[in-house]
Amino acid sequence: MAAEKLIILSIQLSTGFELWLQSQEISQLDKVNLDSLLLYRVEVSSEQAELLLNHRDVRLVDLIPTTGISYQQLNRDINEALGNISTPTADASKVCILDSGINTNHPLLGPAIAESESFIDGENEFDETGHGTAVAGIALYGDLEACNAANFWHPAIWLYNGKVMRRCPESGDAIFDERTIETTLTNAVAHFVDLGCRIFNLSLGNANAPYDGKHIRGIAYVLDSLARQYNVLFIVSAGNFRGSEEPPIPRESWRDEYPEYLLNEGSVIIDPAPAMNALTIGSLAQHNATQDAQRYPEISQLSPATENQPSPFTRHGPSVKGALKPELVATGGNLANPIRHEGEQWRFEMRGLGVLTCHHQFVGETLFKEISGTSFAAPYITHLAARLLNEYPDASANLLRAMLVNHANMPDEATTTFSEEMQAQYKESPATRNREIFRDVSGYGLVDEDALYRSSENVVVLMAEESIENNAHQFFELPLPADYLRSQIATRELRVTLAHSPAVRTTRLDYLATRISYRLVKGESLEEVQNFFNHDTQDVTDTRNDDAISNRNISAQLRDKGTVQSSVWSFRRRNPTEKWFVVVTRQDRDWGEPLSLELEPYTLVVTITDRDNEQAQLYTQIRQRIQEQERIRSRG
Numbered sequence: 001m002a003a004e005k006l007i008i009l010s011i012q013l014s015t016g017f018e019l020w021l022q023s024q025e026i027s028q029l030d031k032v033n034l035d036s037l038l039l040y041r042v043e044v045s046s047e048q049a050e051l052l053l054n055h056r057d058v059r060l061v062d063l064i065p066t067t068g069i070s071y072q073q074l075n076r077d078i079n080e081a082l083g084n085i086s087t088p089t090a091d092a093s094k095v096c097i098l099d100s101g102i103n104t105n106h107p108l109l110g111p112a113i114a115e116s117e118s119f120i121d122g123e124n125e126f127d128e129t130g131h132g133t134a135v136a137g138i139a140l141y142g143d144l145e146a147c148n149a150a151n152f153w154h155p156a157i158w159l160y161n162g163k164v165m166r167r168c169p170e171s172g173d174a175i176f177d178e179r180t181i182e183t184t185l186t187n188a189v190a191h192f193v194d195l196g197c198r199i200f201n202l203s204l205g206n207a208n209a210p211y212d213g214k215h216i217r218g219i220a221y222v223l224d225s226l227a228r229q230y231n232v233l234f235i236v237s238a239g240n241f242r243g244s245e246e247p248p249i250p251r252e253s254w255r256d257e258y259p260e261y262l263l264n265e266g267s268v269i270i271d272p273a274p275a276m277n278a279l280t281i282g283s284l285a286q287h288n289a290t291q292d293a294q295r296y297p298e299i300s301q302l303s304p305a306t307e308n309q310p311s312p313f314t315r316h317g318p319s320v321k322g323a324l325k326p327e328l329v330a331t332g333g334n335l336a337n338p339i340r341h342e343g344e345q346w347r348f349e350m351r352g353l354g355v356l357t358c359h360h361q362f363v364g365e366t367l368f369k370e371i372s373g374t375s376f377a378a379p380y381i382t383h384l385a386a387r388l389l390n391e392y393p394d395a396s397a398n399l400l401r402a403m404l405v406n407h408a409n410m411p412d413e414a415t416t417t418f419s420e421e422m423q424a425q426y427k428e429s430p431a432t433r434n435r436e437i438f439r440d441v442s443g444y445g446l447v448d449e450d451a452l453y454r455s456s457e458n459v460v461v462l463m464a465e466e467s468i469e470n471n472a473h474q475f476f477e478l479p480l481p482a483d484y485l486r487s488q489i490a491t492r493e494l495r496v497t498l499a500h501s502p503a504v505r506t507t508r509l510d511y512l513a514t515r516i517s518y519r520l521v522k523g524e525s526l527e528e529v530q531n532f533f534n535h536d537t538q539d540v541t542d543t544r545n546d547d548a549i550s551n552r553n554i555s556a557q558l559r560d561k562g563t564v565q566s567s568v569w570s571f572r573r574r575n576p577t578e579k580w581f582v583v584v585t586r587q588d589r590d591w592g593e594p595l596s597l598e599l600e601p602y603t604l605v606v607t608i609t610d611r612d613n614e615q616a617q618l619y620t621q622i623r624q625r626i627q628e629q630e631r632i633r634s635r636g
Contacts, residue, residue: 014038017057024051030298032339039339041298065289065303065336068352069370073148076367078107085153087111093389094158095139095382096197098188099132099204100174101125101163103360106133108367112140112155115195118163119188128167130360131174134371135203136161137358139379139386144356144368157386160197162188165204176204182222193230198389198397200232201382202272203375205239209271214509216320219272221506227277228501233397234278235382237374238315238326239270254312254348255337258304259417262441263426267315273326274319276512276563277501279385279401282442283311283332283377284414290336291352301336301349308413308446311335312348314374316441320511323562327401327443328408330380331355333372384447391453396465398499398603401564403463406497406605407452408566410445414438435558444566451607458616462606467599468516468586473533475583477526478606479629481621482576483613489572490612496520496582497566500602503595513592516602517560518584520569522547529581582606 014033017040021028026048030041041064044052052061085108094114103126104113116125127133140155141147164184165174176184189200202223209218216224223234243249244266250257261267273280285305292300304312312335317325334353354372385400392399418426418437426437455461468474484492502514521544523529533544546556551569559565582604588596610616 020055024048026052065293067307068287068289068291068294069145069354069356073145073356074366074368074370076148078362078367082107082153083151085111085155088155088158091393092157093199093386093393094160094195094197095199095201095386096160096162096188096192097132097136097139097379098162098164098185098200098202099127099135100129100165100167101127101132102136102159102161103127103133103362104161106137106358106360106362106367108153108358109133109136109140109159112157112159114158114160115192116161116163117188117191119184120163120166123163123166125161125163127163127360129165129172129174130369131165131203131375132161132163133360134357134369135201135375135379138355138376139201139382142380142383144358148356148368156390157383160192160195162192164188174204178206178208181219185219185222186226189226189230189232193232198232199382199385199400200234201379202234203237203373203378205237205273206271207239210266210268211270211274211319215506216274216276216504216511217271217506220275220278221504223272223275224277224501224504227275227397228503231397231501233385233400234275235378235385236272236275236278236280237378238273238280238282240313240373240375241267241315242313253337254335255302255304258312259310260422262310262312262314262316263437269315269317269319269325273315274317276320276323276504279328279381279404279564280317280319280326280443281374281378281381282316282326282329283314283374284329284411284442284446285309285311285334285353286331286355287334287353288336289352290349292349293336294352301338303334303336303353305334305417306413308411309417310414310441311372311374311377313372314441317443318435318440318561321561322435322558324439324443324558327405327562327564328381329414329442329446330377332374332377335372381447384449384452388452396601396603398501398601399463399465399605402497402499402603402605403452403461404447405444405499405564405566406461406495406607407448408444408446409448410438410442414442414445434555439554439558455619457619458610458613460608460619460622462608462622464604465601466584466604467597467601468584469599470514470586470588470593470596473530473583473585475526475530475533475581476604478580478582478608479622479625480580480608481618481625483616483621484608484610484618485574485576485578487573487575490610492571492574492612493607493609494520494569494571494580495566495605495607495609496569497564497605498584498602499564500600501563502600503592505591505595510589512563512589513595514586514588514600515560516584516586516600517556517565518582518604519544519556520546520548520567521581521583522578523581525579526581529583533583533585
């Protein structure tokens with residue numbers, strides 16, 4: 001079966017390589033020959049592809065761009081039948097979009113719009129830039145490409161429209177007033193909390209305020225305080241990196257210099273992305289074929305990233321004291337370099353590489369537009385959080401954060417974006433010692449939607465909403481059945497995630513008034529584990545590590561730095577008689593005691609997975625064990 005390939009060679013080898021292609025009967029479809037770049041597009045069989053891969057002069061063999069937003073997807077007539085779009089149920093979750101406003105008469109958005117309010121003096125609540133309407137479309141429907149393909153539009157949440165940004169007359173972009181944005185957001189959040197909103201999307205950022213690794217100020221501090229005050233979930237974007245002039249990034253080409261510049265100090269997260277009590281969202285690419293690449297066979301533009309690799313514009317963490325930021329990633333778009341314009345390969349093209357969403361100027365135009373940015377990755381997580389709140393209407397903001405992170409996986413493509421040499425250097429550098437590049441760019445990864453909303457017989461989710469006093473431990477024995485702990489070789493998995501929302505103070509380098517953390521440990525009995533931890537809180541929490549650290553994906557020392565903390569343990573062989581415990585510990589900073597509650601709330605989520613056992617009855621067995629424990633406590 002023939003396939004098209006893209007090859008990059010040094011210029012001096014061009015003639016010899018073309019003779020070699022002819023000798024191997026490989027069809028040459030196109031060629032780009034510039035001072036700094038030589039590319040061929042060829043059509044090969046699987047056997048010829050092997051020859052290319054082993055050719056001594058071939059620097060890179062790549063598949064051609066294959067997917068993108070098409071002109072047909074964008075050009076859907078407004079008069080075309082969309083079906084009868086219903087309104088959400090009366091008790092559906094309420095999500096507030098704090099942005100540039102929403103054009104609430106859009107046919108796809110109108111049925112789900114609840115309340116609108118402008119917090120910009122002299123302006124109404126409608127969207128002049130298109131940013132807020134685009135964000136709202138994704139928050140409401142999630143994957144609009146899938147909805148459009150199936151012509152299925154079923155709003156399951158209510159949208160609340162809070163206008164906090166206006167249109168810049170020079171650039172046409174959505175901007176906020178830096179002098180008043182903190183007050184504006186405080187007033188807007190209070191207004192919509194009174195209306196019942198529990199989830200807030202803020203796809204905005206201050207490019208003039210990159211995180212400097214020290215104090216958190218500005219919008220992030222306000223969000224951290226409001227999240228705790230109102231028990232609401234803020235979902236914010238990591239911010240977009242569009243290159244820099246001093247130093248020049250990229251120097252020549254986004255494609256050639258990807259992914260190294262993703263770790264440049266100029267591409268750190270910007271305010272409010274460092275917020276510790278919010279979820280920060282980075283971006284992954286999905287499409288890699290621009291509209292030109294889809295329509296014409298010649299080499300026109302090439303993308304640095306392929307599906308599930310970090311978007312070329314996404315920003316990296318960490319946040320305070322090395323806390324993982326962003327925590328999650330979602331599809332936010334891609335970019336491509338023009339290839340045939342010598343000396344201009346630092347420019348970028350985005351048409352066809354973004355995400356599909358609602359067009360704010362739909363009258364006389366089309367229903368849809370496509371757009372790229374971390375701004376449009378964040379509302380996808382907002383959509384998932386809102387659907388989760390529909391499943392658990394009484395869930396705290398901590399539970400929503402913990403559930404989303406607990407169901408996140410790092411895509412293989414995001415891990416392998418960075419070479420082994422880059423990853424080794426990053427871990428060994430004094431500034432980033434023992435850290436992993438892909439974690440600082442993509443956090444805990446991509447949310448697994450299939451597992452997010454319910455348990456099954458081989459994947460069981462346990463959750464607890466608890467509170468804890470200072471300098472104390474709380475102990476949870478995991479109800480693991482003997483079948484799960486069987487000694488036969490098989491892959492089993494434990495995921496443990498904790499979330500809390502501590503008080504904060506900008507004048508302190510520590511920033512967080514309270515530290516709540518957990519350890520996964522093995523013991524003969526609950527009494528043994530309690531005796532070990534309770535003899536000296538300070539010493540134990542400084543030195544006690546998880547058990548089975550060789551089976552764990554994220555160290556306790558790294559996850560402890562955040563307010564949402566997650567690790568995954570993978571086991572091949574266990575002992576049916578062993579017992580496993582999660583131990584939760586709270587310690588306040590000395591200065592933080594007056595700011596903290598006597599009993600600080602937190603959420604613990606545990607996922608127990610046994611996919612290798614086709615006869616698994618994990619859900620039934622765990623339920624029986626919990627019921628038996630409850631009967632024992634009742635008799636006691």
